[in-house]
Amino acid sequence: xxxxxxxxxxxxxxxxxxxxxxxxxxxxxxxxxxxxxxxxxxxxxxxxxxxxxxxxxxxxxxxxxxxxxxxxxxxxxxxxxxxxxxxxxxxxxxxxxxxxxxxxxxxxxxxxxxxxxxxxxxxxxxxxxxxxxxxxxxxxxxxxxxxxxxxxxxxxxxxxxxxxxxxxxxxxxxxxxxxxxxxxxxxxxxxxxxxxxxxxxxxxxxxxxxxxxxxxxxxxxxxxxxxxxxxxxxxxxxxxxxxxxxxxxxxxxxxxxxxxxxxxxxxxxxxxxxxxxxxxxxxxxxxxxxxxxxxxxxxxxxxxxxxxxxxxxxxxxxxxxxxxxxxxxxxxxxxxxxxxxxxxxxxxxxxxxxxxxxxxxxxxxxxxxxxxxxxxxxxxxxxxxxxxxxxxxxxxxxxxxx
Amino acid sequence: xxxxxxxxxxxxxxxxxxxxxxxxxxxxxxxxxxxxxxxxxxxxxxxxxxxxxxxxxxxxxxxxxxxxxxxxxxxxxxxxxxxxxxxxxxxxxxxxxxxxxxxxxxxxxxxxxxxxxxxxxxxxxxxxxxxxxxxxxxxxxxxxxxxxxxxxxxxxxxxxxxxxxxxxxxxxxxxxxxxxxxxxxxxxxxxxxxxxxxxxxxxxxxxxxxxxxxxxxxxxxxxxxxxxxxxxxxxxxxxxxxxxxxxxxxxxxxxxxxxxxxxxxxxxxxxxxxxxxxxxxxxxxxxxxxxxxxxxxxxxxxxxxxxxxxxxxxxx
Numbered sequence: 001x002x003x004x005x006x007x008x009x010x011x012x013x014x015x016x017x018x019x020x021x022x023x024x025x026x027x028x029x030x031x032x033x034x035x036x037x038x039x040x041x042x043x044x045x046x047x048x049x050x051x052x053x054x055x056x057x058x059x060x061x062x063x064x065x066x067x068x069x070x071x072x073x074x075x076x077x078x079x080x081x082x083x084x085x086x087x088x089x090x091x092x093x094x095x096x097x098x099x100x101x102x103x104x105x106x107x108x109x110x111x112x113x114x115x116x117x118x119x120x121x122x123x124x125x126x127x128x129x130x131x132x133x134x135x136x137x138x139x140x141x142x143x144x145x146x147x148x149x150x151x152x153x154x155x156x157x158x159x160x161x162x163x164x165x166x167x168x169x170x171x172x173x174x175x176x177x178x179x180x181x182x183x184x185x186x187x188x189x190x191x192x193x194x195x196x197x198x199x200x201x202x203x204x205x206x207x208x209x210x211x212x213x214x215x216x217x218x219x220x221x222x223x224x225x226x227x228x229x230x231x232x233x234x235x236x237x238x239x240x241x242x243x244x245x246x247x248x249x250x251x252x253x254x255x256x257x258x259x260x261x262x263x264x265x266x267x268x269x270x271x272x273x274x275x276x277x278x279x280x281x282x283x284x285x286x287x288x289x290x291x292x293x294x295x296x297x298x299x300x301x302x303x304x305x306x307x308x309x310x311x312x313x314x315x316x317x318x319x320x321x322x323x324x325x326x327x328x329x330x331x332x333x334x335x336x337x338x339x340x341x342x343x344x345x346x347x348x349x350x351x352x353x354x355x356x357x358x359x360x361x362x363x364x365x366x367x368x369x370x371x372x373x374x375x376x377x378x379x380x381x382x383x384x385x386x387x388x389x390x391x392x393x394x395x396x397x398x399x400x401x402x
Numbered sequence: 403x404x405x406x407x408x409x410x411x412x413x414x415x416x417x418x419x420x421x422x423x424x425x426x427x428x429x430x431x432x433x434x435x436x437x438x439x440x441x442x443x444x445x446x447x448x449x450x451x452x453x454x455x456x457x458x459x460x461x462x463x464x465x466x467x468x469x470x471x472x473x474x475x476x477x478x479x480x481x482x483x484x485x486x487x488x489x490x491x492x493x494x495x496x497x498x499x500x501x502x503x504x505x506x507x508x509x510x511x512x513x514x515x516x517x518x519x520x521x522x523x524x525x526x527x528x529x530x531x532x533x534x535x536x537x538x539x540x541x542x543x544x545x546x547x548x549x550x551x552x553x554x555x556x557x558x559x560x561x562x563x564x565x566x567x568x569x570x571x572x573x574x575x576x577x578x579x580x581x582x583x584x585x586x587x588x589x590x591x592x593x594x595x596x597x598x599x600x601x602x603x604x605x606x607x608x609x610x611x612x613x614x615x616x617x618x619x620x621x622x623x624x625x626x627x628x629x630x631x632x633x634x635x636x637x638x639x640x641x642x643x644x645x646x647x648x649x650x651x652x653x654x655x656x657x658x659x660x661x662x663x664x665x666x667x668x669x670x671x672x673x674x675x676x677x678x679x680x681x682x683x684x685x686x687x688x689x690x691x692x693x694x695x696x697x698x699x700x701x702x703x704x705x706x707x708x709x710x711x712x713x714x715x716x717x718x
Contacts, residue, residue, distance in 0.1 A: 010515075011510075210507060
């Protein structure tokens with residue numbers, strides 16, 4: 001056993017150094033920046049386009065006093081709904097020929113007017129490309145009713161704010177669980193291609209023959225897997241630290257203002273790293289086994305797509321646990337080894353019990369060992385062509401059929 | 403034949419090894435016994451099953467049937483710390499520095515990394531590669547990389563060194579250096595097994611050989627035993643074309659130019675000489691040649707196997 005561990009350590013040390021000390025590791029560390037930057041850029045462009053094209057614009061031909069009340073009511077409604085997509089208004093002073101003014105406004109491209117509201121608060125009338133009782137006219141109805149009934153300076157309901165209530169905590173924890181799961185999913189998604197190609201280097205430069213003659217294949221698999229784990233944990237620590245620093249710098253109160261998970265932040269982060277490790281080891285052992293069958297980069301690329309789909313399916317299965325960690329499907333997903341880490345991370349955010357985590361980590365470790373053992377056996381059999389001896393009954397059957 | 407109990411003087415033992423790949427039998431009942439401290443050659447043409455036999459002996463693959471014992475252990479990997487292996491297809495990590503590559507292979511065999519680096523520096527210096535110790539493998543020439551790989555095979559002072567086609571790809575000078583290195587390791591007490599399809603190397607280096615053809619061992623024993631399977635060859639040139647002396651030459655004698663070539667008759671050289679002189683042959687030249695390993699190989703493995711072998715001094 002010690003020899004196997006020592007051999008695995010030699011392999012892991014080499015792989016870790018080769019990975020971390022290479023220039024490409026810097027790109028790996030910068031990896032999460034690219035989706036964030038792209039997401040930010042495309043998100044803001046998309047939001048701008050969406051707000052221009054999807055939020056209805058209504059031209060209001062009225063007195064300034066009426067428009068002020070309508071605009072104030074619109075702001076209250078938009079704030080209350082938390083929806084910036086509530087119908088927007090643009091004020092126009094009435095002209096001599098109202099019919100001509102209406103036609104001109106409906107033909108306007110900038111701003112793109114969807115309807116024209118005339119008659120002020122006393123006798124409102126909506127003309128344009130909207131349905132009676134539809135969402136636009138419905139919103140205008142509500143805004144006009146609010147504008148008629150209440151002055152813009154009316155008092156708001158008195159509110160006494162407490163730090164947290166059960167309802168607000170549950171929502172925050174679900175959010176933490178969701179963020180944790182998504183983070184875990186993307187991390188392993190990023191690493192999956194790297195894992196698939198882990199043995200290509202040894203196979204392409206023929207050193208596999210020297211290694212296979214010196215150490216058990218199990219040690220090779222374990223060494224490679226743990227080297228990548230160590231490199232990725234290093235990456236995760238860098239990313240978490242950078243994220244925390246960013247929050248600290250960009251927000252008032254910093255990381256202390258983040259909603260605490262059920263087990264508290266220190267325990268949650270410890271479990272997050274443990275489950276990241278388990279998720280990585282479980283999926284990694286599977287990917288390493290699959291990837292070990294490939295001889296070329298082209299074969300690895302061909303394998304990448306089905307493997308990614310498989311990961312998405314597992315993620316979907318694990319996502320059923322959010323908000324209902326004790327539901328039967330969530331428990332099934334916690335037992336299924338490949339989705340277990342993601343489900344248990346969600347549980348760590350939402351439930352304060354410790355023992356399920358101890359049991360889950362032991363269960364996941366058992367599966368890592370099983371998959372690695374199976375992977376090493378498959379590698380010996382299919383790649384090194386070292387099949388087990390035929391069983392006697394099989395040989396007899398072969399002889400009989402010959 | 404080799405079913406005797408485990409013997410401490412036997413470094414490597416194989417008994418009835420069989421290896422099937424799907425429906426192809428690559429190794430068919432191979433039995434070997436390699437004495438400790440000897441230089442042992444596995445001879446055979448390409449595709450004879452030499453590499454597969456070595457891979458089985460080293461535990462890279464398992465046999466379909468049969469048993470093997472390496473340095474007294476039935477599981478070859480248990481003896482990995484005492485074994486060095488140079489595969490036929492050479493391979494090192496291209497980005498690794500030469501000394502680190504050597505130390506890494508040593509570490510796989512249980513040698514501490516720091517000690518491995520120290521020994522690597524010594525070995526590289528000894529082989530004129532000191533300036534290349536801290537250069538990546540990818541910057542080395544093919545011959546240099548091959549030397550680095552060879553040094554990584556012996557870095558941990560193994561008791562058993564297995565070399566698969568070690569001379570392939572080396573020029574004449576490096577082949578000579580490798581031969582010297584093999585002899586030196588053997589003098590130091592290591593057992594050396596190497597496979598080759600170049601008979602000259604085996605003839606110069608080996609005490610014992612196994613001739614493998616089509617997955618089977620056609621001969622296993624000492625080199626002189628292999629040669630001893632053939633009678634010495636007589637090359638005779640006479641002044642007389644014909645006469646009573648002709649009855650002293652076997653019917654199977656063939657003409658090669660002016661010479662008669664035939665196996666030395668059972669009685670030996672004296673009766674032959676007497677008959678030739680008495681029969682008035684007028685002997686111009688008479689040479690009795692001891693058969694070479696190549697001749698023995700032809701006799702043992704057959705013409706087609708021999709045709710695939712290289713008998714010259716250097717190859718590639």
